[in-house]
Each structure stands twice: as C-alpha cells, then as structure tokens.
Amino acid sequence: MPYQSPISPGRSWYEDTAGPRPEYPALDGDRSCDVVIIGGGFTGLSAAAHLAKAGTDVVLVEAYRFGDGASGRNGGQLGTGQRAWAEDLEAEYGLSRAKALFDLAEEAKTHLIEFAASNQIDIDYMPGQLSVAHKPRYVDDYKAHAEIMGSRFSYPHISFMDAKETAERLGSTAYFGGTRDTGTGHIHPMKLVIGTARVAAQAGAQLFEKTPSTGIVAAGGKVRVSTPRGTVTAQKSLIAVNAYGGTLEPVSAAHIMPIGSFIGATVPLGADSKVLPGGESVDDSRFVVRYFRKSRDGRLLFGGREVYGVNDPKDIHIHIRRQIVELYPALKDIEITHGWGGYVGITVPRKPFVREVMPNVIAAGGYSGHGVMLSNFFGKLYAETVAGNRDRLKLIEDLKIPPFPGGRRFRTPLLFLALNWFALRDRI
Numbered sequence: 148m149p150y151q152s153p154i155s156p157g158r159s160w161y162e163d164t165a166g167p168r169p170e171y172p173a174l175d176g177d178r179s180c181d182v183v184i185i186g187g188g189f190t191g192l193s194a195a196a197h198l199a200k201a202g203t204d205v206v207l208v209e210a211y212r213f214g215d216g217a218s219g220r221n222g223g224q225l226g227t228g229q230r231a232w233a234e235d236l237e238a239e240y241g242l243s244r245a246k247a248l249f250d251l252a253e254e255a256k257t258h259l260i261e262f263a264a265s266n267q268i269d270i271d272y273m274p275g276q277l278s279v280a281h282k283p284r285y286v287d288d289y290k291a292h293a294e295i296m297g298s299r300f301s302y303p304h305i306s307f308m309d310a311k312e313t314a315e316r317l318g319s320t321a322y323f324g325g326t327r328d329t330g331t332g333h334i335h336p337m338k339l340v341i342g343t344a345r346v347a348a349q350a351g352a353q354l355f356e357k358t359p360s361t362g363i364v365a366a367g368g369k370v371r372v373s374t375p376r377g378t379v380t381a382q383k384s385l386i387a388v389n390a391y392g393g394t395l396e397p398v399s400a401a402h403i404m405p406i407g408s409f410i411g412a413t414v415p416l417g418a419d420s421k422v423l424p425g426g427e428s429v430d431d432s433r434f435v436v437r438y439f440r441k442s443r444d445g446r447l448l449f450g451g452r453e454v455y456g457v458n459d460p461k462d463i464h465i466h467i468r469r470q471i472v473e474l475y476p477a478l479k480d481i482e483i484t485h486g487w488g489g490y491v492g493i494t495v496p497r498k499p500f501v502r503e504v505m506p507n508v509i510a511a512g513g514y515s516g517h518g519v520m521l522s523n524f525f526g527k528l529y530a531e532t533v534a535g536n537r538d539r540l541k542l543i544e545d546l547k548i549p550p551f552p553g554g555r556r557f558r559t560p561l562l563f564l565a566l567n568w569f570a571l572r573d574r575i
Contacts (some may be wrong), residue, residue, distance in 0.1 A: 148413045149163075150162070150168075150212070152211065152212070152215040152220075153215075154210075154211055154213055154216065154222055154391060154461065155216065155475065155487065155489040155490070155574065156409075156487065156488045157244060157409075157463055157485070157487030157488055158485065159219070159222065159337070159485060159487040160219050160329075160412035160442070160446070160448065160484065161214075161221070161335060161336060161337035161338075162214075162337060162431075164335070164529055165337040165338050165341055166338070167460070168212075168214075168337075169341070170212070171209075171213070171348075171355060171356040172356070173354040173355055173356065173357060173358045173376065174206075174208055174248065174300050174325035174359045174376060174379070175376050176376070176557075177378060177379070177380070178377065178378075178379045178380070179377050179379075180206045180381045181198075181204040181260035181381060182192055182198055182204070182206075182380045182381055182382065182383045182384065182533060183205075183207075183370060183372050183380075183381040183383075183385075184206070184207040184208070184210060184384070184385045184387060185207075185208055185363070185372060185388055186207075186386065186388040186389070186391075186565065187209030187213040187214075187344070187356065187386035188214070188218030188219070188389065188521045189336075189339070189343070189518065189519070189522035189526065190385075190387035190453075190522040190523070190526045191207055191209070191215065191385065191525045191526065192207070192219075192340065192343040192344050193522070193524070193525075193526025194315060194387065194525075194526035194527070194530055195207045195347040195354065195526075196343055196346045196350060196352065196526070196528045196530075197351035197354035197530035197531075199347055200350045201530060201546050202542075203530070203533060204406060206352075206353045206379050207352060207354050207355065208355045208358040208359075208360055208372065208374055209354075210358065210359035210391070211357065212219060212356050213340055213344050214241060214336075215342060215493045216252075216389065216390065216489055216490065217389065217390060217489045217490060218336060218518075218522070218526075219267055219439075219489075220304060220487055220488070221275060221336050221408070221489065221491070221517065222334045222359060222408075222428070222450045222519075223257070223333045223334050223335060223336050223428070223440065223448070224428045224430065224438060225256055225332055225333060225520045226276065226277070226331060226430075226517050226519075227253070227256070227298060227302065227304075227328055227331045228248075228249045228253070228302075229252050229254070229517065230499075230514070230516065230517035231250065231297075231299050233245055233246075233249045233295070233296065233469065234292065234295050234299075236248055236249070237320070239547075242299065246299075246540060248389075249433075251524075251539065251542060251543075251568045252520070252521065252524075254524070255394060255516070255524030256330075256520050256539065258524050258527060260524070261271065261286075263334075264283075265344065266345075266346045267342075268341075268343070268345075268346075270338050270339045270342070270535050271333040271335035271338060271339060271382065272332055272333075273332050273333055273334075273428075273429030273441075274329065274331075274332040274426075274427075275327070275331075275428065276327075276328045276332065276333070276428045276430070277308070277313070277316055277326070277327055277328075277416030277427045277428070277430075278325050278328070278429075278430050278431070278432075279308075279313055279317065279323075279325035279429050279430075279431050279432065280322055280323050280325070280431075280432045280434065281370070281432050281433055282323065282326050284309075285323075286323050286341075287299065289307060289325050289326050289373060290307045290324070293305045293306055293307040293326050293384070295339070298438055302330065302554050304329045304331075304514070305326050305327070305328045305330070306326065306329075307324070307325075307326055308324055308326060308327055310322075310323050310324050313325050315424075316423070316424070316425055316427065317327050317423065317474075318420070318421035318422040318424065318429065318475070319422075319475055319478070321473065322431065322459075325432075328357065330390075332428070333428040333440050335443075338501055339344065339523070342500070347468075349375060349502060351448075351514060353490055354545075358375075358377055358529065359374060359375065360395055361373045363384065363395065363396060363505075363508065365384075365505040365506045368507075369381070369382070369470070370382070370383060370384040370395035370425070370507055370545055372378065372384060373543075381529060383507045383508070383509075384508045384509075384555075385508075385510075385525070385529050386504070386509070386510040386511070387510075387511055388512065388524075389403065389491075389511075389512035389514070389518075390403065390404075390405035390406070390490040390491055390512070390529075391405070391490065391494040391512070392510075392512070394516075395399075396418070396504055396505075396508075396510060398502060398504040398505075399401050399500060399502065399510035399512060400501075401551065402513060402549075402550050402551070403492040403493070403494060403512045403513040404493050404546050404551055405491070406490065406493050406553070407450065407489075407490055408488060408489060408490070408491050408516070409450060409466070409467065410449065410450035410463075410467070410486070410487055410488070411444070411448075411449050411464060411471070411485065412448050412449075412483065412484055412486075413446050413447045413478070413481045413484065414443050414446065414481065414482045414484055415444050415445040415446050416446070416447060416481075417445065418445070420445070422441065422475060423439075423441050423447075423477075424441065424443055426440075427440070435474065437450070437474075438450045438549070439474075447481075449467055449470065449471050449480070451470050452464070454502070456527030459539045460487075461558070463465060463486030463488060464486045466481060467483065479522060486560060491514070491515070492512045492513045492555075493515040493516070494513035494514070494515060494519075494548050496546075496548060496549070497549075498510070498515070498546045498548060498568050499511070499514050499517075499525070499543055499546070500520075500548045501525065501540060501543045501544045502544060502548075503544075509532070509540075510539070511525050513548070525540070528540040528543075557560070
C-alpha cells in the first residue's frame with residue numbers, strides 16, 4: 148500500500164513523482180545538543196542544514212514524515228516579495244522598511260534556487276507567474292502595481308497585462324487583466340523537502356521522523372523537548388510546525404491559524420492544449436485564492452482553499468473539478484488522477500510570524516500561502532541568529548502580528564464566519 152499521510156488528506160502527485168523518499172528513524176533515548184528543532188518541513192529542515200554545515204550540533208524531530216504537512220503538498224509557487232504587496236507594506240511601515248522587507252524576500256528567492264543547484268536538488272523549476280484580476284475593478288490596481296515595482300522597488304520583471312493578453316496567456320477569458328512576473332517561477336516542493344533533508348543529514352544533523360514533541364520547557368538556561376521515547380536537551384530551540392502546532396506552544400498557536408488548501412492534478416493536457424501555453428503559474432485576486440500551473444509533464448495542478456478549520460472535504464476531486472470548469476469549460480471531462488490537501492498557517496494580517504516565545508525558543512510560521520521561498524530562507528536566518536547575527540530575522544520579528552480574536556475556544560468559528568464572508572464577496 149502506498150504511504151498515506153495521517154495528517155493530510157489524499158495522496159499527492161508530488162509523492163508519486165518525487166523519486167525515492169528516504170525514511171529516517173524515530174528518536175529512541177535521550178539526547179543533548181546545541182539546538183533542537185521541532186518540525187520537519189521547509190523551515191526546520193533548512194535550519195538544520197545550515198546549522199549543521201556551520202558545525203552546530205542539531206537534533207530535529209518530526210511527528211510524522213518530512214513533507215507530510217504543507218511543505219511537501221503546496222502549490223509550488225515562489226511568488227515575489229512578501230505576501231502583502233510592497234506598496235501596502237510601504238503604506239504601513241514606510242518606504243525604507245518596505246524596501247528592506249522586499250529585498251529580503253528577493254534574497255530568499257535567489258537563495259532557494261542557488262541552494263537547490265549547489266546541492267544537486269532537481270526541483271523542476273519552471274519560470275514565470277501570472278497574477279490575475281477576477282473583477283474588472285481590480286485591474287487598475289494591478290496596472291499601478293507593475294509600475295510601482297519598477298520605479299520604487301527596482302524590480303523590472305513585472306509587466307501589466309490587459310484583458311486580451313491575459314486571455315491569451317491563460318487560455319481562458321475568465322479574468323480581466325493582471326501582471327506577468329518573469330523574475331520568479333514554480334517548483335516541485337516534495338523534491339525540495341527530500342533534497343534539503345539529505346543535505347542536512349549529510350552535514351551531520353540528527354534527523355528523526357515519527358517522533359512527536361509532547362512538550363517543551365525552557366528553564367535554567369536549557370530547553371527540554373520531550374518525546375514518547377526520549378528527551379532532547381539543548382541550548383536553543385526552533386519551533387517550526389506552522390499550521391500543525393496544536394497545543395504544543397500557546398503563543399504561536401494564538402497567532403497562527405490552520406486553513407485547509409486542496410489541489411487536484413489532471414492527466415497531461417497534451418502539446419496542443421491552449422491552457423497556459425507559456426508554462427507560468429497563476430494566482431488570482433480572490434480572497435480565497437485560486438492558484439494553478441502546469442507541471443513539467445503538462446498536467447494541470449489546480450488548487451483552492453475551501454475549508455477553514457479542521458474538517459476535510461469528502462471528495463476533493465469534485466471541489467477541484469468545479470473550479471477548473473469555471474475557467475476551462477473544455478476540461479469538464481478531464482481525468483483527475485490525484486486529489487490531496489494540507490494545512491497552511493495564516494496570520495491576521497497575512498504576514499509571517501516570528502517570535503521568541505520563551506527564553507531561547509523561537510517560533511516561525513504563518514507564511515499565509517507565501518511560504519515556499521520564505522520558509523526555506525527563514526531557516527537560514529535562524530541559523531544566522533544562532534551564530535550571533537539576529538539583525539535580518541529581526542526585520543520579521545518586528546512585524547505587527549496580532550493574535551486571532553476569540554481565544555482558543557472561539558477563534559476557529561469566528562474565522563470560519565469571516566472567511567466565508569470574504570468567499571461570498573469573491574463571488575459577487
């Protein structure tokens with residue numbers, strides 16, 4: 148029987164095409180180290196790789212298998228900048244700080260591509276991203292955004308598309324305009340997970356799967372992470388569980404909320420398909436974002452966030468097909484070979500959450516659907532912090548991230564009501 152993640156529904160196309168997926172042992176016995184990392188997704192594995200390469204003694208524990216969460220099951224789009232548009236960050240923080248945040252994200256993009264290349268990780272990188280408006284009134288914003296990115300943020304790779312160009316590049320008339328970004332692209336995320344774990348292990352990091360953290364305590368200058376079959380004692384700790392933290396640590400749990408995100412993969416569309424002839428990835432202007440792209444072998448990978456909280460849809464294929472047909476009616480009978488889901492972590496303002504949540508313990512997450520490049524880079528920034536340079540991570544730590552209203556009891560139903568209101572607004 149093929150492996151099925153116990154925390155994420157469906158088996159992904161990524162799992163079936165990533166090649167060998169090595170298994171790592173469960174922790175058995177007590178360990179001492181410099182840094183203990185909780186979570187084996189992009190952030191944790193990247194931190195482990197960079198720490199180990201710098202000579203730090205690091206132990207990483209993952210409750211399930213590496214890539215079972217969002218890191219191995221996401222839409223694969225890199226994007227550009229932070230989740231919020233640069234001009235929106237400028238309005239809130241001023242040009243200088245907005246530019247610093249944008250430049251940091253651009254460095255994250257370069258780092259990811261260079262890390263994969265230098266470590267011989269084939270991540271199926273394909274260039275280009277289209278961001279498109281599903282309502283006519285948003286088109287002027289996209290046009291202004293393209294101009295602002297070139298003039299104020301020194302990023303010349305974004306160009307405006309009118310309705311005609313948008314339809315030609317999408318192979319669909321469902322959108323009214325948008326932007327084309329030739330300075331970014333999309334990847335196969337599970338290949339990056341597997342490759343980063345390999346790099347970390349080869350550098351000397353001690354990696355453990357199927358080892359849930361049952362508690363974390365910081366006292367007396369030490370951090371102790373308990374697991375079912377041993378305790379890890381360290382000088383410092385990184386909590387990198389994002390949407391899958393549960394009740395492990397209350398501060399990040401109050402600021403990061405899980406949202407279900409679901410993807411379907413079709414059979415290859417064929418060389419004569421008019422769908423995305425340039426091979427770009429796409430994200431749209433809905434609050435409940437739709438995102439899609441073609442894989443290297445020509446499949447349509449189509450995703451949308453449709454579930455808030457912890458309940459999974461009974462049939463992912465039905466939900467995904469309905470959305471595909473709205474954009475591409477000719478694909479109404481296309482075979483969908485895979486349907487899967489996972490949970491991404493969001494924050495109230497859709498900006499990442501990084502905080503020291505107890506002495507010598509930093510939590511990172513809340514990438515809000517923009518985590519493929521940011522989460523990997525935050526692992527590197529955490530390694531820099533351990534080495535004594537916290538300046539760049541501090542740019543993220545200082546972002547204003549309020550907790551979700553309602554406390555643990557009411558925040559999920561309140562978010563459900565709020566996001567379904569926005570989903571309704573997307574349709575009218």
